[in-house]
Amino acid sequence: MIYDMKPEDIAGDYQEIILNLFGNITRKILYTQIETPYPDGKLIVSTTDPSGVITQVNQAFVEMSGYTKDELINTPHSILRHPDMPPAAFKDLWDTVQKGSKWQGLVKNLRKDGGYYWVKATVIPNIRNGQVTGYTSVRRKPSRTKVEECIKLYPTLF
Amino acid sequence: MSHLFTISPDFSPDHISGWYIFNTWLQKQTGEAIHLQMYDNFKSQREAIKNDSIDLIYANPFDAAMLVREKGFLPLVKPVGISDEAIIAVNAKNTIEDVAYLSPGIRVAVTEDPDVHLMGMIMLEPGDLDANTVETHIYDTYVLVAKHLLRGDADVGIFLAEAYDDLSNMIKSQLKVLVRSQISIIHHSLMIGPKLAGKRNEFQSLLIDMSNDAKGKDVLEGLGFEAWIGVEDEEMEFMIDLMDTLNT
Numbered sequence: 001m002i003y004d005m006k007p008e009d010i011a012g013d014y015q016e017i018i019l020n021l022f023g024n025i026t027r028k029i030l031y032t033q034i035e036t037p038y039p040d041g042k043l044i045v046s047t048t049d050p051s052g053v054i055t056q057v058n059q060a061f062v063e064m065s066g067y068t069k070d071e072l073i074n075t076p077h078s079i080l081r082h083p084d085m086p087p088a089a090f091k092d093l094w095d096t097v098q099k100g101s102k103w104q105g106l107v108k109n110l111r112k113d114g115g116y117y118w119v120k121a122t123v124i125p126n127i128r129n130g131q132v133t134g135y136t137s138v139r140r141k142p143s144r145t146k147v148e149e150c151i152k153l154y155p156t157l158f
Numbered sequence: 159m160s161h162l163f164t165i166s167p168d169f170s171p172d173h174i175s176g177w178y179i180f181n182t183w184l185q186k187q188t189g190e191a192i193h194l195q196m197y198d199n200f201k202s203q204r205e206a207i208k209n210d211s212i213d214l215i216y217a218n219p220f221d222a223a224m225l226v227r228e229k230g231f232l233p234l235v236k237p238v239g240i241s242d243e244a245i246i247a248v249n250a251k252n253t254i255e256d257v258a259y260l261s262p263g264i265r266v267a268v269t270e271d272p273d274v275h276l277m278g279m280i281m282l283e284p285g286d287l288d289a290n291t292v293e294t295h296i297y298d299t300y301v302l303v304a305k306h307l308l309r310g311d312a313d314v315g316i317f318l319a320e321a322y323d324d325l326s327n328m329i330k331s332q333l334k335v336l337v338r339s340q341i342s343i344i345h346h347s348l349m350i351g352p353k354l355a356g357k358r359n360e361f362q363s364l365l366i367d368m369s370n371d372a373k374g375k376d377v378l379e380g381l382g383f384e385a386w387i388g389v390e391d392e393e394m395e396f397m398i399d400l401m402d403t404l405n406t
Contacts, residue, residue: 040257041281041339045400058343104406120283122403128395136396138403143286144258 002079004028010114021078022052022090029083034115036064044119044139050132052077066112077137082110086157097125097135106142106150118147160191161213161354164206166346167197168218168271168318171299176380177216183377187364188357200270213351219344220272223398231349232358233394235365235386241345243319244277246337249307257336258284260314262291267303267312270296273344276404278316281337304329343400347389362388 002025007014012032019029044064047056057065057072065072065080072079081090085108096103103123108116119139125132163184165177174196181194192214197203204221206212207229217225219242225231246257254260260282268275279289295312297303300321306312308329319338322330348365350358368374369385378385 038284040284040337041341043341043404045343047396060340102403102406122406124399124403126395126399128392136399136403138400140280140404141284143284145286 002027002076005030009112014114017083019083021081030114032114036115036117038117038141047134047136048077049134064117080109082108082116084108086154088157093123097123100125106146118142160193162211163192163194163214164197164203164212165216166218167199167203173381179380180377213354216346216348218273218346219397219401225349230352232355233389234348234350234362236345236347236389237383238385238387241342242273243339244274245317245319245322245335246278246281247315247317247333247335250332250334257282260285260287264292264313265295266292267295267297267306267315269300271318274318275316277339280404308332
């Protein structure tokens with residue numbers, strides 16, 4: 001279950017938008033222009049079930065997202081969906097992993113406090129006994145040059 | 159018939175005798191004839207795996223996918239509290255404080271240790287560096303990696319964190335750490351091959367219980383470990399998936 005974002009959780013001035021998420025979910029998003037830099041040397045790791053509901057997160061995921069582990073488990077991964085991310089990117093992600101392939105791309109993620117962080121994300125299907133049992137997503141620190149390219153490119157993809 | 163046991167060639171040289179003593183302990187406990195075969199490098203070890211010569215291996219996580227998915231190996235145990243972490247270091251005189259400011263064309267000193275090399279290259283990505291934009295120099299040991307950084311004929315060194323920490327204080331005082339990984343979930347594992355698969359539970363129980371008796375504890379100390387902890391299939395599959403995401 002994803003809840004609307006609450007003003008009391010937001011740090012700084014924010015804008016408001018309603019996003020349509022995967023699975024006919026709508027969510028009120030409150031977002032700021034405050035970036036949290038990706039920490040050096042860490043990987044953000046999570047797993048989901050085949051429908052994209054979070055089943056595991058590591059400590060770096062908790063720290064960077066601003067949510068508690070309890071708030072994240074059993075919640076759709078789209079809890080991190082930032083309004084600046086073009087829907088086409090996520091369509092490409094799902095089309096790719098559902099074919100059993102690996103997807104990689106730069107993603108701007110939304111924090112609980114309305115801020116954001118950029119990641120280089122890789123998503124792979126977990127194949128057990130020939131069946132897709134879920135997906136593992138690993139994020140690492142992106143290069144600033146690639147982030148700058150995406151800041152220019154993504155607004156053109158809406 | 160004797161079974162062949164091997165360990166990842168990136169083991170610490172301080173523990174060579176420890177592995178032979180461990181092998182003797184293992185033979186006594188299991189009643190199986192097991193021969194410990196050390197390989198000088200990953201290439202010759204992989205060749206032996208490819209030829210189905212290996213029955214038991216203390217494996218580098220980089221090789222886990224091949225061992226499980228192509229060769230039918232199963233995980234047994236991993237050492238408690240030990241994970242593989244990497245360090246990016248430069249000469250202390252280098253004014254750079256952040257990998258983001260490293261330039262294409264730099265000379266990167268590494269060992270053959272495949273998981274550390276992979277983690278190190280990931281930590282260089284924020285500087286727009288990859289295998290195509292750096293000059294990679296491979297050395298036999300981490301001491302040699304440090305030596306070449308100090309001499310100035312390498313710009314960046316990729317170290318196993320444990321090996322870096324074990325360098326002398328004099329060497330470390332002349333180096334500067336730019337990044338230390340905090341991944342926590344990449345580790346070596348002891349794995350059992352198809353010919354011994356029927357003995358998996360027996361081997362696993364013996365190894366997990368090893369730290370509960372004085373003799374077993376001494377043997378573990380010789381390896382630099384406190385105890386073994388069991389690794390289940392799904393944990394191994396998870397690590398294989400993780401390595402797969404990193405290997406792109």
